[in-house]
Amino acid sequence: MKRAIKFQPLAAGIMLACGASFTYAEPALEEVTVTAQKREQSLQEVPVAVTAIGEDALLQNGVSDITDIQKLSPNTTLQVSRGSNTTLTAFIRGIGQQDPLWGFEPGVGIYVDDVYIARPQGAVLDILDVERVEVLRGPQGTLYGKNTIGGAVKYVTKKMSGDSRVSVSGALGSYNQRDLKVAGSTEIADGVYLGGAVASFQRDGYGENVITGEEQYNKDIFSGRIALEFNPSDDLWIRLAADQTKDESAPKHGYRMVPGFNGEPVLDSVYDTESNMIHDNLVETGGASMTVEWQLSDSVTVKSITAYREGESETPIDFDSLDRPDFDVPAYYEDDQTTQEFQLNWSGTNADLVSGIYYYTGTAAGAFDAVLGYLNLNADPENPTLPVGLTQQVAGSVDTTSLSAYAHYNWRFAPDWNLSLGGRYTRDEKDAAVFKGNFAGVYSPIFADKYNPGEPAAIFLGALTDYENSDSWGEFTPHLGVDYQIDGDTMVYATYSAGFKSGGFDMRGDASVLPSTVDGFDPETVDTYELGVKSDLFDNRLRLNAAAFRADYKDMQVTVQQFVEGGGFASAVLNAGEARIQGLELEASLAMTDNLLANLSLGYADTEFLEFISGGVDVSDQRDMQNTPDTTAMFQLNYSLPMDSGAELVFNPTVSYRADTQIFETPSMLDQEAYTLVDMSATYYSAGGDWRLALVGKNLADKEYRIAGYNFDAPFVTGFYGAPRTVALTGSYSF
Template identity: 80%
Template sequence: MRAIKFHPLAAGVMLACGATFSYAQQPALEEVTVTAQKREQSLQEVPVAVTAISEDALMQSGVSDLTDVQKLSPNTTLQASRGTNSTLTAFIRGIGQQDPLWGFEPGVGIYVDDVYLARPQGAVLDILDVQRVEVLRGPQGTLYGKNTIGGAVKYVTKKMTGDPNLRVSGALGSYSQNDLKVAGSTAIADGVYLGGAIASFQRDGYGENVRTGEEQYNKDVVSARVALEFNPSDELWVRVAADQTTDKSAPKHGHRFDPGLGGEPVLDSVYDTQSNMLYDNLVETSGMSVTAEWDVSPSITLKSTTAYRQGETETAIDFDSVNRPDFDVPAYYEDDQTTQEFQLNWTGTNADLVTGLYYYSGTAAGAFDAVLGYLTNVIGVPLTQNVAGSVDTDSLSAYAHYNWSFAPDWNLSLGGRYTRDEKAADVFKANYIGLYSPTFQDKYYPEGSESMLAAVLTDYSNSDSWGQFTPHVGLDYQVNDDVMVYAGYSAGFKSGGFDMRGDASALPSTVDGYDPEVVDTYEFGVKSDLFNNRLRLNAAAFRADYQDMQVSVQQLVESGGFASAILNAGESRIQGVELEATLAVTDNLMANLALGYADTEFLEFITGGVDVSDERDLQNTPDTTAMFQLNYSLPFQSGAELVINPTISYRADTQIFETPSRLDQEAYTLVDMTATYYSPDSSWQLGLVGKNLADEEYRIAGYAFGGPFDTGFYGAPRTIALTGSYNF
């Protein structure tokens, strides 16, 4: 019955409130299978903190893209970055990446079928032909190709079975939402399957440019995937896949907190703008991969994943959000990556091993102008700062993860990873007198006077390399058939790099780059199925000692332009608890609860030779996240079923950057509800999805350059959509 299909979010609330149970009905939760440890296991056997959300749970929770997943996973932030629809800001347990500029590495790894996405552009993945989403919290290095210091989000698509199928689905909703998805697969020969999916996601803007009527916060995305799977023999499986996503949504400009320099008033709607930057915004990402699995013997499997990805972005950011180039930033990014992973899985009588080699080679490049027209009133002329550069990265690593059942009910896990990263950077920064540099003038200011080079601030090439061993050790004990407890230690590592915005004239040390950061994480947890499988209660307590954290700092300076630095800030400590539970109250009612608490503190934050740790806190990490959800199924005699799913999610006060600012968001609560009707033969579904039903106004990102250049970006207002699908 769909109402009691499990997704691992939790509800021990009924138990905590003293609920009593009658075992006459004997409802029970179903087992959840995950691949968090690179092999199929029951979620309850995996001694790590992981949230797994099935296809049914994604639909019944109204999840449309990865940003909705943050509601369902404790201590997790997954949001669209400032000024964009499709660039992802991801934090898990206080560790992530705020700055989407090229050259920086994300602290949270995004994987699509074991292929690592190195750049946040295009990483706000829409839900398309997905089997489940897994969120792994804590460092991931001894089991995963690319080392990620904060955690990983796995997007797992469906394997083909050979049975011909075609599914058409769509949505019509608020702000002229008009989505259409088509997915299907079929056998084209004995053991050879062809499948694919294509989707269009369209929506008018939540706001507009009040000068022109152009849209703000709209959506215009087309995405497609195709795959060929075949089994040359019973022991060998191969998948060849390709995908492409194009996002043509309009540029997204922030909401000013203060009047503009020309006295422009603060607009009533936080989604509106008065921007002069009416230019095309384009994000294109594509890739292809070849995955092969060979069962060498009943106990040994070899796996190879080869992938290539590329992306291009053109964007326009208006920091002043008025009809003048007071502070305008046109930009473009481009990147490509090639990855190769070889993996060996061995399973013995009382032990198993995952080991592999991983190679990553990629280039990230880009350029932007900081068009500072407001300086005409300060220094007498407009000034433009142009920044351009590229970073080539080569990473080679070896990892192993060994599990040994050394005694009945006891299991020891030992892991290790050695990573060697090499980076070569070219960085250029210059001041131009005038509006726009030669890089962008033809497109953005074709009829203006040519700008004149005033000073080259940065122009260097440099390279560096870093190596690090990161271990893992864990112990788990099966107390009985229903309860497992575990403890573990894992280290994480993120290599250093070079600041693409660095000003060598003001900070000569920028040419030397910045250092790696490391984290030591300790975790204690319990996985339990109680009351005859009616209550699934999983909990974890953790502590992370975070050293040399890489912090990006930019600010305007009175003499003109802006200053930038990447600081290895010092030390911080993150500790907290997480609870996920699911309770089958009856055969038809299930309750879910997810709670996260994170106590974050900078122990040392050195800037300008001064420790300002008592004035800083970790960004994008509210101390409390919570979600409570009911899932009620109403069956009909015809065999049809109606599933009603109300959800309340809460996020405590959130600091957008390490330094407190007016951008910081106070605590807020979102109320969502879905109702899904399944036909008697399950061939079609019809749903009603309501999000942010209380129409809460909440800020998710922003820029803090002071006064009229303080701008915020906001989450979606109340939306309602009618969804449907038909299986042919």
């Protein structure tokens, strides 16, 4: 019983109690604590659309990384990016980032213990010693700043206590899954705690490269974190933390959806490929942070968060998925960031304030070859004395410095009424260096030794783009809200919030085709209006939360890439779009009995481009929002079966649905039709709670569904797919 009721943080409240009878012995939902407004509050007191997924919910849903959370939050897309294993594509309410190229900014902010993760590379975070995950929907520009224009996802790790603990957990499953986690903490001195966790995630591939026999869609990840927490005094708390992740999973090439140049047929399995590129892929990310909380008085707290992070990626992407260098892209990325945030929080009798200053400085750099091989019409593959093929090299870096100040004030100006006022001013400065050049042959000097050993590097023909430039932007993002506590069980609210995503420079820009690329592109902005209700009804048996929203999305950064006559490709990032997004979100948890809990979530998004300029023409009537199905839904039961021994068995069947999804703004054969996934878990908890065993099945109907792809016209149409049916036996022991 206890485990089933604890599971309710999964869906922060939606609808439906269909046919429920309330004659059972006082079942009730537990209170959920979140930090969506950078202070601890009850979920039901926060006038924000937020889903909180607690530790039990993460376990019983078999959540292994951030993408598994997609089904649990309405109007949310969290998926592995095309051609990668750990790069994140995140969209909330139609706003996000499709293109993971360095220098571009995400539209959904990812946070680990309030430390911002600036780049999508390595952001498909595995669940390791996590207390809960919070998904904040809608712009969070006041409290969380730029690049949270769609929302934010927050990882909250566990704080240590005086009790020593060690936990060993693992999993054995389909495709030779072999996971192992070890976590623990202990008090090494009076009030000083040392803890950490290490994990290895291993799995064979869902498919293979039929040319080389190497794996596709496998997993080979090692991750670890360590933390030191101590209280020098009753009023001071300090945490030092560091983490490191190394991903050596195989390169992920796409499934070619159309015949090749010479009529090569499509393969039988969507997880297979036939790439000629080397089998070598590496992503390393890590960082360190120091958090200090000082309770100056009963009403005033000062907090400092200092952090440094860095990452490196080396990856090959085969756009054509053929055994020839027609469109091969070897690439590397590297980035680093240093952040500092100071908070001053005050709480009074009828008011409270969260305020702060935030500083960010970072560098994102990289390079890639677009090896176009025999696509160069001037090449002569029959004459080995002449250079064969064309390679276009793209390289560059962007340095970013950002400084912002914010304040969020709540005033209980009358009984049961609360007014919230907030604002943040951000100043962004960027310095970019961008190069793009043509090379005769296959692989430029940067990549030739690794990808084409023993062969001469391509010969430099000339630069298409070669410039250095800088720009700066200032943006004020306000917030205004009012909420009213109708009674002890129901609160209604209305808010206006603004957000913006920083401008920048297109690292792929071709100045020979579009000279204005050297000027960069401007920020995009959104203004969102939201009406919501949060309620705990029938003596806390039904949690029903709902929100209706409208977003005015302006100056959208639109990426356009196309081949150009005579060989090569051109890219442009333009502030060419304006859209309206409106919709509904409903979440509910119903304690039907002491042992049976039902969860339901529903998201509806009505999206429309009001303007989309392409080639000087408004083609908005031919475009639609990408990665944003108009309907997302999830229904789940959580049944706890107590045993005479004091042990407990929890069953957790889940059905999730996503409507038709357009992969890019322009309709194409990549688009995915609506699909439904069926998941199921059964978890056994021992009487003492020191060990548990679970059988977890995902995609039990073995549904085939596409989550990403590339579309450069035939034969360069390749798709990437979600996981097939998998079953895993997981277990843990704590002592």
